[in-house]
Amino acid sequence: MDSEQLREYGHRMVDFIADYYKTIETFPVLSQVQPGYLHNLLPDSAPDHPETLEQVLDDVKTKIFPGVTHWQSPSFFAYYPSNSSVAGFLGEMLSAGLGIVGFSWISSPAATELEMIVLDWFAKLLNLPDQFLSKGNGGGVIQGTASEAILVVLIAARDNVLRSVGKKALEKLVVYFSDQTHSALQKACQITGIHPENCRVLKTDSSTNYALLPELLEEAVSKDLEAGLIPFFVCANVGTTSSAAVDPLAALGKIAKSNEMWFHVDAAYAGSACICPEYRQYIDGVETADSFNLNAHKWFLTNFDCSLLWVKDQDSLTQALSTNPEFLRNKASQANLVVDYKDWQVPLGRRFRSLKLWMVLRLYGAETLKSYIRNHIKLAKDFEQLVSQDPNFEVITPRIFSLVCFRIVPTDNDENKCNNRNRELLEAVNSSGKLFISHTALSGKIILRCAIGAPLTEEKHVKEAWKVIQEAASYLIHK
Amino acid sequence: MDSEQLREYGHRMVDFIADYYKTIETFPVLSQVQPGYLHNLLPDSAPDHPETLEQVLDDVKTKIFPGVTHWQSPSFFAYYPSNSSVAGFLGEMLSAGLGIVGFSWISSPAATELEMIVLDWFAKLLNLPDQFLSKGNGGGVIQGTASEAILVVLIAARDNVLRSVGKKALEKLVVYFSDQTHSALQKACQITGIHPENCRVLKTDSSTNYALLPELLEEAVSKDLEAGLIPFFVCANVGTTSSAAVDPLAALGKIAKSNEMWFHVDAAYAGSACICPEYRQYIDGVETADSFNLNAHKWFLTNFDCSLLWVKDQDSLTQALSTNPEFLRNKASQANLVVDYKDWQVPLGRRFRSLKLWMVLRLYGAETLKSYIRNHIKLAKDFEQLVSQDPNFEVITPRIFSLVCFRIVPTDNDENKCNNRNRELLEAVNSSGKLFISHTALSGKIILRCAIGAPLTEEKHVKEAWKVIQEAASYLIHK
Known part of the structure; x- marks a missing residue:
């Protein structure tokens, strides 16, 4: 780690990356390589002797880039965005330059304290209830992903219950969530030993735009209580992965509370929009939640990974996740004067991730960030309008944020044929390399998803995307 | 994400970080701030409007730096190193510049394929058995931390057993490990619902230099089998956290195999040394393991986080951790032509972490990396010699790698007084800001740990560290 070599090579890498962004529109958005392509391009073993930075960067250009799917391309509309700025x-x-590992307060006090402060800032932007702020028993923490966020709160909730009813009751614990909930929750249940038959996947349909009906939750909980089971965890969504559906938080939270269940709100994608007053309504009811999650790496210009989790009761987390080996003991921790984030997460080690969120908030400011969100939503509105003006297409479920769900309409009422046609369209569009959209299924229908949120996306990219989709569809319809 | 702004600001940040390294020796190694120090220095809420990069970097210097514990300082000897280069x-x-999320092969084929290739390269450097290579049913994967590595293999092993004996048998599953094993395993047991009374923490002592006696494992397993329990997981260590002890892999592996248990080897710290032929012996017996873990971010010049995990049977991982929601389905995955690393780990999203390991291997080459390891071990030998020449001190447990465990010797056979004196010495040395060492406990004795492994550490830093320790000790002894 020689400072002058770092300076020289660092400058070259900055130019390399800046040049990448300058030319990003020249690459196929979705990588077009075949499985195993790289194996034939690289040697079988590591070199014995140093190679030059030039050789490595040449290989990045000629061998790595073809295998990159360009998430930062302005024509990336797949999944949900992964913002970079x-x-x-x-x-x-x-963060990489400082190279610290912030597991305990003492291991780099600034890492813990900046994270607490910045998560408080963000909570205030969202107008979260005070109980989520760090001044009491609540507070925020940066997890790697929403999967880890939901895992740690599930563990906290599980152990809260098992402490009072005994650990043999694990097989009686029941989790509730809609069929639109991210697969991360089922994975978390699997990891934590919740029995799969105790995962209540509650059905949604187009009548509620794929939001969870509180009556269904109430019914399922009653039935389980009668059967002697222990309902303990409800997850609600603000912006589902398939269609950005929003569950009715207040009503669900009320049921959760009256049954002493942990209530988690997953707003991984759409939470960012709620810093705009006109979108804050979608998290109304968050005051009934025990935990709230939002991915700043999705739609808040903060490079992956940066998943924000707030809890009202940090003791639940730390009771479930603390370890206290001798080699980590120190005065500040023993005296209970500080937060040790190692006890809020699965891993021990952690990067100084609050730096990037702090820099996003400071270098852009809240007002600019609101405009940024609003601009994407406006672009999505434009796209929605283009789709709805074309009789070959239909918009599926009303758009709320920046995701448009749509498809080619069925002909002859043949849903199977329609699904295949939409699959073909997806394939045709994505293999053009001109844009990348993804798909989902809603009520058995194959749906195309255009999620607008790449920082470089402008009106012209959305229009061009629609043109490519329309032309490909026209070819499929008339062939 | 404007390419010219990125260029301009990126260059400024490179200079800022290069200047940090240039002056790194001027900072107290261990941060000397008090809990809550940052709260008074930063505003209560995020700014509404943009601030300048200059303002932010000024704050980094004046407000963040005092709260940083400088892990990359040449006088950082605490815990284990977290290498940066x-x-x-x-x-x-x-990786941050490309901003991709590599959960599935299709989401950026190069991310998955480079990871497979680089992990194969590393496996060859370690001379791991072919079953750990990606060409068969084995392969390597980059996890964030060793905690996550041990968690995923524990889940895989648990579910392997539960699939055949039924999930109600969870309460019968037993895990075996020495009392020197990292707390991450106990945390993983807690997360996965293994009953705490089924964690067999096998005692070690100075007679084996804190390595696990195979006889103890054999005995414990027999007793549990007799009691109708199900032994299913053994963890062995190569380089424990407290004292870098090495368990006898071959003997432990044999017992694990003959009882059809999963055998995991945690070589988080010391594994890197095993690329040197003369240290390879410490992982002899790894051929009996089901999984093997090494943190490239500890002692292999690869910035945190980069924890390497190899398994022989990837199906065990993917059966336990797969999810397959419609929105992630794609031809390559459905046709089983590719690896989707999302099914080898807890989170869904993942960064392009193989790039940094690839660059370390290429820009330095295997021979340079071996010299790098050997140099740290030589410096540790020097330090060990300095300690052993001073009658006020003793070396505790023979040094194998680059960690020296030592303490002030007891006077009047008073171990309590001796522990307190060593605690005082730790405090005195670390509050000087001139170096940072950490401590542990072995057989009730407080031990000081000097772990050499920061990339910038040279002979003079080790000598200076010893001088500070000696002077502080002398003051304590004679006061």
Whole structure:
């Protein structure tokens, strides 16, 4: 780690990355390589002797780039975005440059304290209830992903219950969530030993735009209580992965509370929009939640990974996840004067991730960030309008945020044929390399998803995307 | 994400970080701030409007730096090192610059394929058995931390057993490990619902230098089998956290195999040394293991996080951790042509972490990396010699790698007084800001740990550290 070599090579890498962004529109958005392509391009073993940075960067260009799916391309509309920005990138650089590991307060006090402060800032932008702030028994923490966020709160909730009813009751614990909930929750149940038959996957349909009906939750809980089971965890969504559906938080939270269940709100994608007053309504009812999660790496210009989790009761987390080996003991921790984030998460080690979120908030400011969100939503509105003006297409479920769900309409009422046609369209569009959209299924229908949220996306990219989709559809319909 | 702003700001950040390294020796190694120090220095809420990079970098210098414990300082000897290097830093930059999320092969084929290739390279450097290579049913994967590595293999092993004996048998599953094993395993047991009374923490002592006696394992397993329990998981260590003890892999592995248990080897710290032929012996017996873990971010110049996990049977992992929601389905995955690393780990999303390991291997080459390891071990030998020449001190447990465990010797056979004196010495040394060492406990004795492994550490830093320790000890002894 020679400072002058770092300076020289660092500058070259900055130019390399800046040049990448300058030319990003020249690459196929979805990588077009075949499985195993790289194996034939790289040697079988590591070199014995140093190679030059030039050789490595040449290989990045000629061998790695063809296998990259360009998430930062302005024509990336698949899944949900994974935002990157100059501020987020600088934060990652600084974090990598300092190279600290912030498991306990003492291992780098600034890492813990900046994280607490920045999560408080964000909670205030969202107008979260005070109980989620760090001044009491609540607070925020940066997890790697929403999967880890939901895992740690599930463990906290599980252990809360098992402490009072005994650990043999594990097989009686029941989890409730809609069939639109991210697969991360089922994975978390699997990891934590919740019995699969105790996962109540509650059905949704188009009548509620795929939001969970509180009556269904109430019914399922009653039935389980009668059967001697222990309902203990409800997850609600603000912006589901398939269609950005929003569950009715207040009503669900009320049921959760009256049954002493942990209530988690997964707003991984759409939570960012709720810093705009006009979208805050979608998390109304969050005051009934025990935990709330939002991925700043999705739609808040903060480079992956940066998943924000707030809890009202940090003791539940730390009771479930603390370890206290001798080699980590220190005065500040023993005296209970500080937060040790190792006890809020699965891993021990952790990067200085709050730096990037802090830099995003400071270098852009809240007002700019609101405009950024609103611009994407406006672009999505435009796209929605383009779709609805074309009789070959239909918009599926009303758009709320920046995701448009749509498909080619069925002909002759043949849903199977329609599904195949939409699959073909997806394939045709994505193999063009001109844009990348993804798909989902809603009530058995194959749906195409256009999620607008790449930082570089402008009106022209959305229009061009629609043109490519329309032309490909026209070819499929008339062939 | 404007490419010219990225260029301008990126260059400024490179200079900022290079300047940090240039002056790194001027900072107290262990941060000397008091709990809550940052709260008074930063505003209560995020700014509404953009601030300048200059303002932010000024704050980093004046407000963040005092709260940083400088892990990359040449006088950082605490815990185990968390290596950073120019190559590792460049890899982090490039990964942040590309901003991809590599959960499935299709989401960026190069991310998955480079990871497979680089982990194969590393396996060959370690001379791991072919079953750990990706060409068969084995392969390597980059986890964030050793905690996550041990968690995923524990889940895989648990579910392997429960699939055949039924999930109600969870309460019968027994895990075996020495009392020197990292707390991450107990945490993983807690997460996965293994009953705490079924964690067999097998005692070690100075007679084996804190290595696990195979006889103890054999005895414990027999007793549990007689009691109708199900032994299913053994963890062995190569380089424990307290004293870098090495368990006898071959003997432990044999017992594990003959009882059809999963055998995991945790070589988080010391595994890197095993690329040197003269240290390879410490993982002899790894051929009996089901999984093997090494943290490239500890002692292999690869910036945190980069924990390498190899398994022989990837199906065990994917059966336990797969999810297959419609929105992630794609031809390559459905046709089983590719690896989807999302099914080898807890989170869904993942960064392009193989880039940094690839750059470390290429920009330095295997021979340089071996010299790097050997140099740290030589410096540790020097330190060990300095300690053993001073009658006020003793070396505790023979040094194998680059960790020296030592303490002030007891006077009047008073172990309590001796423990307190060593605690005082730790406090005195660390509050000087001139170096940072940490401690542990072995057989009730407080032990000081000097772990050499920061990339910038040279002979003079080790000598200076010893001088500070000696002077502080002398003051304590004679006061």
